[in-house]
Amino acid sequence: MISASLLSMTIFLPLAAAAVILLFIPKENVLFVKYAGLGGTFITFFFSLFLYFGYDSAAGGFQFHQKIQWIPNLDISYHIGIDGLSLLLILLTTFLTPLALLGTWNSIQVRIKEYTIMVLLLEVGMLGVFASLDLFLFYIFWEAMLIPMYFIIGLWGGPNRIYAAVKFFIYTLSGSLLMLVAILSLGYFASTLPQGHYTSNLLELYRIAPMIPPDWQMWMFLAFGLSFAIKVPLWPFHTWLPDAHVEAPTAGSVLLAGVLLKMGTYGFIRFNIPLFTDAALRAVPYVCTLAVIGILYGALVAMVQTDIKKLVAYSSVSHMGFVVLGIFSMTEEGMQGAVIQMINHGLSTGALFLLVGMIYDRTHTRLISDYGGVAKLMPVFAACFLIVSLSSIGLPGLNGFIGEFMILFGAFQSPFLGTHAYTVFAALGIILSAVYMLWMYQRVMVGPVRQNALYGGHHLNDLSRREICVLVPVLIFIVWIGVYPKTFLRLSAPLAKQTIERVESIKMGEKINFTELRNVR
Amino acid sequence: MDVYISDILLNAPFEIVVLTALIVLVLESTRGTRPNISSWTSIGGLSLAAVAALTNLGASVETFGGMLQSGGFANYYGALFCISAVMTILFSRNYFERQNYHRGEAYILLLFATLGMMVIAASNDLIMIFLGIELMSICLYVLAGLFRHRDRSNEASLKYFLLGAFATGFLLYGIALIYGSTGTTNIASIRTAFPHVSHDLLFLTGSGLLLAGFAFKIAAVPFHMWAPDVYEGSPTPISGFMSTGAKAAAFAALIAVFSRVFGPSENAVHQIIALIAAASMIAGNVVALAQSNLKRLLAYSSIAHAGYMLVGLAAGTADGQIGVMYYLAVYALMNLGAFGIIGALETENDQNLQMDDYAGLSEREPVLAACMAVFLFGLAGFPPLAGFFGKYYVFLAAVKARLLWLAVIGVLASLMSAYYYLRIIVFMYFEKTKAESVPISVPMSVRWTVIFCAVLVLLFGLFPSVIVQTVLRVLF
Numbered sequence: 001m002i003s004a005s006l007l008s009m010t011i012f013l014p015l016a017a018a019a020v021i022l023l024f025i026p027k028e029n030v031l032f033v034k035y036a037g038l039g040g041t042f043i044t045f046f047f048s049l050f051l052y053f054g055y056d057s058a059a060g061g062f063q064f065h066q067k068i069q070w071i072p073n074l075d076i077s078y079h080i081g082i083d084g085l086s087l088l089l090i091l092l093t094t095f096l097t098p099l100a101l102l103g104t105w106n107s108i109q110v111r112i113k114e115y116t117i118m119v120l121l122l123e124v125g126m127l128g129v130f131a132s133l134d135l136f137l138f139y140i141f142w143e144a145m146l147i148p149m150y151f152i153i154g155l156w157g158g159p160n161r162i163y164a165a166v167k168f169f170i171y172t173l174s175g176s177l178l179m180l181v182a183i184l185s186l187g188y189f190a191s192t193l194p195q196g197h198y199t200s201n202l203l204e205l206y207r208i209a210p211m212i213p214p215d216w217q218m219w220m221f222l223a224f225g226l227s228f229a230i231k232v233p234l235w236p237f238h239t240w241l242p243d244a245h246v247e248a249p250t251a252g253s254v255l256l257a258g259v260l261l262k263m264g265t266y267g268f269i270r271f272n273i274p275l276f277t278d279a280a281l282r283a284v285p286y287v288c289t290l291a292v293i294g295i296l297y298g299a300l301v302a303m304v305q306t307d308i309k310k311l312v313a314y315s316s317v318s319h320m321g322f323v324v325l326g327i328f329s330m331t332e333e334g335m336q337g338a339v340i341q342m343i344n345h346g347l348s349t350g351a352l353f354l355l356v357g358m359i360y361d362r363t364h365t366r367l368i369s370d371y372g373g374v375a376k377l378m379p380v381f382a383a384c385f386l387i388v389s390l391s392s393i394g395l396p397g398l399n400g401f402i403g404e405f406m407i408l409f410g411a412f413q414s415p416f417l418g419t420h421a422y423t424v425f426a427a428l429g430i431i432l433s434a435v436y437m438l439w440m441y442q443r444v445m446v447g448p449v450r451q452n453a454l455y456g457g458h459h460l461n462d463l464s465r466r467e468i469c470v471l472v473p474v475l476i477f478i479v480w481i482g483v484y485p486k487t488f489l490r491l492s493a494p495l496a497k498q499t500i501e502r503v504e505s506i507k508m509g510e511k512i513n514f515t516e517l518r519n520v521r
Numbered sequence: 522m523d524v525y526i527s528d529i530l531l532n533a534p535f536e537i538v539v540l541t542a543l544i545v546l547v548l549e550s551t552r553g554t555r556p557n558i559s560s561w562t563s564i565g566g567l568s569l570a571a572v573a574a575l576t577n578l579g580a581s582v583e584t585f586g587g588m589l590q591s592g593g594f595a596n597y598y599g600a601l602f603c604i605s606a607v608m609t610i611l612f613s614r615n616y617f618e619r620q621n622y623h624r625g626e627a628y629i630l631l632l633f634a635t636l637g638m639m640v641i642a643a644s645n646d647l648i649m650i651f652l653g654i655e656l657m658s659i660c661l662y663v664l665a666g667l668f669r670h671r672d673r674s675n676e677a678s679l680k681y682f683l684l685g686a687f688a689t690g691f692l693l694y695g696i697a698l699i700y701g702s703t704g705t706t707n708i709a710s711i712r713t714a715f716p717h718v719s720h721d722l723l724f725l726t727g728s729g730l731l732l733a734g735f736a737f738k739i740a741a742v743p744f745h746m747w748a749p750d751v752y753e754g755s756p757t758p759i760s761g762f763m764s765t766g767a768k769a770a771a772f773a774a775l776i777a778v779f780s781r782v783f784g785p786s787e788n789a790v791h792q793i794i795a796l797i798a799a800a801s802m803i804a805g806n807v808v809a810l811a812q813s814n815l816k817r818l819l820a821y822s823s824i825a826h827a828g829y830m831l832v833g834l835a836a837g838t839a840d841g842q843i844g845v846m847y848y849l850a851v852y853a854l855m856n857l858g859a860f861g862i863i864g865a866l867e868t869e870n871d872q873n874l875q876m877d878d879y880a881g882l883s884e885r886e887p888v889l890a891a892c893m894a895v896f897l898f899g900l901a902g903f904p905p906l907a908g909f910f911g912k913y914y915v916f917l918a919a920v921k922a923r924l925l926w927l928a929v930i931g932v933l934a935s936l937m938s939a940y941y942y943l944r945i946i947v948f949m950y951f952e953k954t955k956a957e958s959v960p961i962s963v964p965m966s967v968r969w970t971v972i973f974c975a976v977l978v979l980l981f982g983l984f985p986s987v988i989v990q991t992v993l994r995v996l997f
Contacts, residue, residue: 071986073993074917136913140904147898150943154951162951166943173939177932180913184920184928191921198921 006054007064007080010047010090011127014040014097018120027113034105037116041098041123048094055087060494062133062203071136074187075199079134084491085269085339086130089262092346093130095473096258097123100251103354103470107250107361108156115156119251122148126259130266135183135200139176142263146172149252149260157247164240164247171240175227182223186275189216202271209275210506221279224272225287231264234287234324235294238317245313250357253309257316258350262342265323269335273327273499277506280328284416287328292425294321299432303439308366311440312352315392318429319345325426326407329417330503334410335496336489341403343488344481348392348400351474355385358467362460368440373449377460382445384463384471389437391478394430399481404430528584531591534574534599535639541566542632549625559625560614563632564607571603578995583645587707590645590777593995597846598642598773605766605853606635611970612758612861615963620668620756620869627667631762634660638770642777647696647706647731650774654692654738657770658685661763665755673871677754684737684747692734698727712782719788728790731778732797738771739827740764740820742800752820757867760816761860764823765853772849775834780842795835795927801828802934809941813876815863818941819856822900825938826852832931833915836922839996844914846992851899851907851981858974859896862889865963865971873959876945881954889963890949892975897942899978902935907982914989 017040025033055063062081070078082090101119108115125145132138146169154165183200190208191198199205212220230237245253273280298318305311323345326338359374359381360366375382387398394400412423463471481488529536544566545559574596581592589595610628617623637657644650662685666678700706702724703714718724733744740748752760783790805825812818830848833841866882866889867873883890899906912935916928981988 071989073989140909143904143909147903151950154947162947165951166940166947169943170936170940174936177936178929181916181920181925181928181932184913184917185925187917188920198917 004064004066006047006050007082007131008066010044010051010094011080011124011131013044013047014120014123014127016040017043018117018124021113021117021120025113027111030112033113033116034101037120038098038101040120041094041101044123044127045094045098048090051082051087052091055082055084055491057084057491057494060084060498065133074136075197075201076136077134077201078137079201080128080131080137081133082131083495084493085266085495088339088343088488088491089130089259089266090127092262092343093123093126093259095477096254096346096350099350099354099470099474100254100258102466103254104249104251104357105466107357111155115152118148118151118155119255122152122255126255126263129263133202135186135202135205137200138202139180139183143173143176145260149256152252153244153248156249157252159247160243161247164243167240168244171230171237175230175237178223179227182220185216186212186220206274210277212276214278217276217279218282221272221276221283224267224276225283228264228267228272229290231267232261232320232324233264233317234290235297235317235321236290238294238298241317242310242313245316245353246307246309250353250360253313253353253357254350257312257353258346261316261320262346265320265327265338265342268324268327269338269495269499273330274502277503281330281416281503281507284328284330285418288325288411288417288422291321291324291328292422292429294318295325295426295429296432299429299436303432303436305436306367306369308356308368308440308444309353309360310366311368311436312349312356315433315436316345316349318433319349319392321429322404322407322426325411325422326403329407329410329414330500331410331414332496332500333406334414335499336492337403337406337408337410339492339496340399340481340485340488341407344391344399344403344478347474347477347481348388351384351388351471351478352392354470354474355381355388358463368443371444371450372447373445374460375445376449378462380463380468384475385445386441387475387478389441391482393434393437397479397482399478399485402481402485525584528591531577531582531584532589532643533577534570534596534603535636535643537566537570537573538603538632538636538639541570542629542636545625545629545632549629554625556614556617556623556625556628559628560610563628564610566632567603567607567610567635571600571607574599574603578991581995583709587709588646588649589640589643591643594773595639595643597991597995598769599639601769601850601853602635602638602642602766605762605769605857606631608857608861608970608974609758609762609766611966612761612857612864613756615967616756616758616864616867622668627664627756627759630660630664634664634762635766638766638773641770642773644774644777645708647699647708647711647778650777651689651692651696653770654734654774655689657767658689658738661759661767664759665751665763667756667759671754671871673754674756675754677751680747680754681751688734688737688744691730691737695727695730695732695734698723698730700727702727708777708781715782715784725789728779729793732775732790732793735771735775735778736797739768739775739830740824741797741827741831742804742824743797745801745805745824745827748824749817749820752823753814753816757816757860757864760820761857761864764819764860765856768823768827769849769853772830772834772845776842776845779834780837783837791835791837794831795924798828798831798835799927799930801825801831802931803828806934806937806941810937812941814874815876815879815945816860816874818876818945819859819863822938822941823856825934826856826900828934829912829915829931832919832924832927835927836915836918836924838918838922840921841915841918842996843989843992844911844918846996847914847985847988848911850988851911851978854974854977854981855896855899855908858892858971858978859900861967861971861974862893862896865889865967866961868959868961873961876948877952877955878958879945879948880952880958882949884954885958885960886963888968889971892971893949894946895975895978897945899982901939901942903939905979905982907978907985910982910985914985 128141302314391398640653668674737744809821833845899908
């Protein structure tokens with residue numbers, strides 16, 4: 001019983017913390033609010049560790065099942081469970097949220113109580129998305145999460161925050177509403193089968209999915225896919241991302257880049273490929289083309305940015321392109337690489353946003369041209385920045401390398417891509433990433449100390465003990481994944497294998513006679 | 522015609538409302554106006570009626586010689602109307618006081634309007650529906666023009682009356698034609714006769730006219746022109762009542778006539794309803810985008826919501842009916858709450874109604890702003906709030922009835938609506954308070970009513986089964 005509700009407790013612990021803060025802590029007591037928020041997220045992290053140790057990775061599949069009837073006449077239930085992929089992403093979420101709060105301890109000065117509550121609610125939404133095994137439940141978490149993010153950008157963001165918040169909201173919503181129609185159609189399809197009934201139970205839908213006629217599959221694939229493509233974001237649906245990132249406060253950017261973007265790629269792996277395999281196979285060349293364009297476009301645009309945060313934002317477009325390429329290479333290596341790259345991107349981009357936030361708190365500028373020679377004033381900061389940048393570039397020995405290598409390997413040998421051009425161009429993206437990251441590092445960190453009004457006058461303090469505490473755990477994982485990725489790969493291995501087997505079996509042409517099936521009814 | 526004791530007992534909610542209305546009427550006419558006593562008496566009577574309705578949600582029984590259909594279906598709506606009326610009165614008390622117009626007659630009219638709505642929902646005969654609609658409408662015409670000295674209010678009343686009278690003409694003519702082709706006005710008998718007349722031009726014309734009359738009452742495109750002016754000009758809590766109670770009543774009639782008579786079969790009427798639904802969703806939301814007056818904005822949004830609900834009816838299936846009945850209940854909560862807040866913040870002479878008057882509301886009135894945000898996100902159809910599940914259900918019904926195009930138009934229209942609901946939230950939360958904004962004191966009774974609505978919107982969103990199971994029991 002404990003293990004059955006452990007997952008639920010993990011998901012809703014932040015909600016409980018938010019409720020306690022809302023009802024019992026006066027907003028004047030700022031420090032108490034902050035500690036309560038931090039405490040709530042930390043306890044959530046510990047709960048998720050129990051999930052990690054309790055998960056039997058040899059057995060694979062969905063574990064920590066819990067299913068409670070919710071709306072019986074539509075076969076909607078509160079149905080949760082996690083497999084290796086969900087577990088990794090849940091760990092990433094619970095790991096990054098406390099760091100995001102701690103890393104921005106003093107950056108938020110107004111409405112701290114509301115801010116803490118919003119971050120906690122956001123965490124509930126993110127965890128719920130990764131654990132849902134019911135499409136209705138998934139959709140609720142997926143949408144509900146927009147509201148706290150909207151407030152985080154709109155209330156505590158930069159000068160252009162209202163535009164960015166509304167754009168983020170409308171963009172994401174436009175994708176997900178079409179997904180809602182696809183969810184309804186999927187349930188309706190289930191009810192047209194012999195002895196079928198309307199359902200939103202994912203496991204049940206997995207079972208009947210191969211029977212969906214190809215034209216339906218294509219439409220549903222597009223409806224789900226658009227929603228996820230916007231979230232990832234896949235080029236050309238990325239335009240909300242730079243605005244949202246630049247305007248969001250640091251914690252918002254960290255969680256946006258670290259976790260929210262992963263929900264898109266998670267959706268591809270969890271829903272698009274296993275449910276609409278046939279359509280996914282047909283879409284491979286198109287999706288991969290968009291992914292590669294995204295890789296190159298993101299990198300090239302990042303190169304010419306004058307704002308550090310915007311540079312990191314565009315680099316996300318590039319890196320997430322890799323993840324999509326890995327997924328749609330439809331090979332085990334590619335899929336595994338994509339999963340590990342999702343974690344990598346969460347860690348390194350999250351850390352980059354934290355670092356940018358830390359220096360912004362000191363100087364209140366993010367323009368590259370305002371900086372120079374920061375390494376002389378802040379050596380520890382510069383060292384951390386270097387490691388994270390290198391990880392983002394994909395230096396062997398650090399985490400980025402593993403993911404990108406596996407993705408390229410998968411894409412190279414993929415039987416579905418047909419040409420090596422994808423791999424060649426994607427590899428070019430890695431070179432470009434070295435260019436923009438190192439060039440930025442050079443302009444900001446080395447060279448003569450800039451003598452300008454912003455920080456020339458007074459001394460720039462190096463990282464405080466709190467800030468180091470935030471960064472060290474991330475650095476540990478960056479090296480850990482780089483040196484011994486097996487800890488994490490073994491979790492996602494069964495899923496990758498299973499998905500590819502499913503793809504292979506569809507490809508082998510186990511064609512089902514649809515007309516016969518329809519006629520039974 | 523025999524009247525049995527059981528008929529009287531089964532219709533207890535009606536009698537309670539009638540008695541309350543008569544008591545208030547006598548009190549007002551003999552002792553001079555005492556708004557406080559009148560309002561609390563009305564609240565008491567209506568609450569009692571709501572409880573009486575909620576205790577009997579069983580199967581429907583024909584009473585009064587087949588004129589009424591008492592039981593679950595009628596009582597579900599009855600409770601909805603009574604609760605809406607109670608909330609309207611709670612908001613009105615403070616509102617009329619601040620507008621220097623606190624008189625008891627408003628409550629008498631409200632009670633009779635509620636009675637009319639209840640009659641509509643319980644009718645088993647087209648004549649009863651007509652009587653109910655007239656009773657409701659005439660009270661609402663007067664309520665719209667309650668501020669006798671204001672041009673806007675007069676305009677609203679006159680416009681509502683003229684166009685309403687016209688719609689009533691349609692309705693009556695439709696009833697006459699249906700009577701002409703089937704020889705009866707009893708809904709159950711019409712249903713029996715339906716297979717024989719389903720292609721009869723007389724019958725179809727009659728149904729079309731009936732549909733036009735109802736579409737006017739729910740403010741669906743193209744019969745919506747009155748709604749923005751009337752909602753804007755009427756006293757704010759009354760606008761809330763019109764947009765929820767009157768709409769729900771007309772929907773009850775629509776379900777009674779069209780779903781019961783036509784059934785789920787595919788026919789021209791369902792296609793017409795689907796077109797009206799699509800037009801309402803699109804037109805309502807597009808025009809709402811351009812509004813800056815909140816009452817007007819909510820008027821257009823209510824046109825769009827009529828469209829969403831019609832999607833359920835266009836499906837013509839049981840799912841559609843369940844969806845509509847759920848939607849009506851939660852829409853009443855959200856819209857009454859929103860109008861309640863607007864009324865509470867409105868100052869004399871229709872001031873403080875513009876969107877930018879709400880700038881920085883979250884700093885001045887954090888609780889009211891949060892509740893308003895709940896209502897607006899709910900109206901936009903955001904999970905986990907109740908509005909989401911309403912839309913989910915009606916769109917589900919549409920998909921199941923092979924009206925995928927309607928569901929797609931519906932979600933795209935919701936996307937548009939998100940933009941204008943968000944704009945209000947932008948003003949409340951992201952903008953700074955204007956220097957010249959006047960502080961307003963909102964009494965506790967209004968505050969708690971609003972909070973109550975907001976909590977229910979959240980709870981019914983999280984546990985929609987509570988309502989859905991009730992509706993299932995009432996319908997089948």
